[in-house]
Amino acid sequence: QVQLVESGGGVVQPGRSLRLSCAASKFTFSSYSMHWVRQAPGKGLEWVAVISSDGITKHHADSVKGRFTISRDNSKNTLFLQMNSLRSDDTAVYFCARDRTLIPVVPIFQHWGQGTLVTVSS
């Protein structure tokens, strides 16, 4: 059973930084593209970023481009999201998610973590 466990959320002041982690297990982490998706309180889902299996190719949503950076450590089966210059509208539950298939690489979210809450407030 694929497991994705996010951590690193909390309360942070506007303008500060936070790094989220997602520990993966029960599958070959290094073979799959991985994503971050967020959900503001009472709102819908918003895709944030994707990283290829080898960590080379990345895409970020316009709303976080230049502030957030997705990365991974395949030796530790861990996905990261470095969040800088945080704003109040970044307040959300952040989920990590795994692509459905190895090949082809298609960004459909088959497995999700339970999420970690980030609250940006002074």
Added chain:
Amino acid sequence: AIQLTQSPSSLSTSVGDRVTIACRASQDISSALAWYQERPGEAPKLLIYDVSSLESGVPSRFSGSGSGTDFTLTISSLQPEDFATYYCQQFDSYPLTFGGGTKVEIK
């Protein structure tokens, strides 16, 4: 970015009813559409991908149809566990986008 517009945003219905949720894309996305279910306090769950392919373990009362810009999720006979919020998602191009969601509530 490709925009997805879901309708209705909410609906009140009863167990046993047939439910249809629409998702319209701002441009042609071929068959690059998935549907998710989200229950309160839980992570989203993949229901359907490639417009009409049922994810393993998902009951056959769920079905999807459409192509190009107009898509539909149908629940043939609503069960108590189906009261949830449903989202469509396009994977034709980055940035990936979701519809605004449809909340299915008990009448």
